[in-house]
Every structure is written in structure tokens, then in C-alpha cells.
Amino acid sequence: xxxxxxxxxxxxxxxxxxxxxxxxxxxxxxxxxxxxxxxxxxxxxxxxxxxxxxxxxxxxxxxxxxxxxxxxxxxxxxxxxxxxxxxxxxxxxxxxxxxxxxxxxxxxxxxxxxxxxxxxxxxxxxxxxxxxxxxxxxxxxxxxxxxxxxxxxxxxxxxxxxxxxxxxxxxxxxxxxxxxxx
Numbered sequence: 001x002x003x004x005x006x007x008x009x010x011x012x013x014x015x016x017x018x019x020x021x022x023x024x025x026x027x028x029x030x031x032x033x034x035x036x037x038x039x040x041x042x043x044x045x046x047x048x049x050x051x052x053x054x055x056x057x058x059x060x061x062x063x064x065x066x067x068x069x070x071x072x073x074x075x076x077x078x079x080x081x082x083x084x085x086x087x088x089x090x091x092x093x094x095x096x097x098x099x100x101x102x103x104x105x106x107x108x109x110x111x112x113x114x115x116x117x118x119x120x121x122x123x124x125x126x127x128x129x130x131x132x133x134x135x136x137x138x139x140x141x142x143x144x145x146x147x148x149x150x151x152x153x154x155x156x157x158x159x160x161x162x163x164x165x166x167x168x169x170x171x172x173x174x175x176x177x178x179x180x181x182x
Contacts, residue, residue: 008084012111013140015121017157022086036080040087063093070097091146110147113158
């Protein structure tokens with residue numbers, strides 16, 4: 001039943017720590033059978049050319065796939081009480097997707113860091129220097145501005161350990177009186 005389900009959408013630019021947080025939560029809470037951990041990119045990300053050909057733009061592809069993910073989370077997973085999705089998504093699309101499903105039992109959490117830390121992680125840790133672009137810097141700033149505009153919680157991972165990121169995530173849930181199901 002969807003009204004007993006809570007969905008957390010973790011978003012942020014590449015290199016900020018979304019997937020690390022998701023993986024750490026999955027490891028810490030692996031015993032929670034009513035929890036589901038999902039990764040947006042598991043559907044595959046087509047090339048820009050394919051996005052443009054099929055959807056008209058990368059933005060349109062992201063919007064449509066966000067709506068599909070949200071519908072899947074809201075309507076599927078009947079045995080899950082908490083679903084956590086990690087995806088690099090425009091917050092407006094997330095909000096619109098949940099509105100389309102008439103579902104309000106969700107929270108968006110932005111994972112963030114400084115541009116310098118993001119670039120370092122993309123180049124040195126992830127070995128993906130092509131992602132360390134001006135477009136990604138702009139995307140980082142855009143998502144941060146959206147989160148601030150919509151008053152969504154932000155976890156800045158620039159100077160804290162992975163365990164501290166998990167602790168801040170858990171504190172946000174507590175602050176919003178989100179009771180973690182068994």
C-alpha cells in the first residue's frame with residue numbers, strides 16, 4: 001500500500017558522494033528487509049545524441065526517466081516501506097513526478113560539495129576527467145540553488161567522512177520526524 005511507503009530521492013552532481021552514501025546506507029541497513037536501495041543510472045544512460053534523437057534533449061530524457069522512476073517506486077515495491085533512490089536529477093522534475101503520482105510521502109536530499117572537491121574526486125578518485133567540466137560545475141551550482149530555493153536539506157560532503165555523511169542523513173530523517181521502518 002503506497003501510503004505506508006516513504007521515498008527518499010538523493011540527488012546531486014557527479015562526484016559529490018551520492019552513490020557512496022547509498023552504498024554505505026545499504027551496507028549499514030542490509031538487515032532491513034522492508035527497505036529498497038535503487039540507483040537511477042541502473043536503467044542505462046544513452047549518449048547525448050540518442051537522448052536528442054528520442055526525446056528532443058537530454059533534459060527531456062531526464063524528466064521522462066524521472067517520472068518513470070517515481071511511478072515505479074510509488075506503484076511498485078508493495079513489500080517495501082522505505083525506498084532510497086540515488087540519481088543526478090533536477091529537483092523540479094522530482095517534485096513534478098511525485099505530484100503526477102499524487103504522492104507526498106517523500107523527501108529530497110541534496111548531496112553537495114565544493115567545486116574543487118568534486119573536480120578532485122572526478123579526476124583522481126573516479127578517473128573520469130571528462131566529467132570535470134564547466135557544465136558539471138554549473139550543474140553543481142544549479143542543483144544547490146534549487147535545493148536552497150525549495151528548502152530541501154543539503155549534506156555537504158566536502159570535509160566530512162563517509163560515516164559522518166550517513167550520520168547527517170540519519171539526522172535529517174530524524175529532524176523531519178521520518179520514522180525508519182523495520
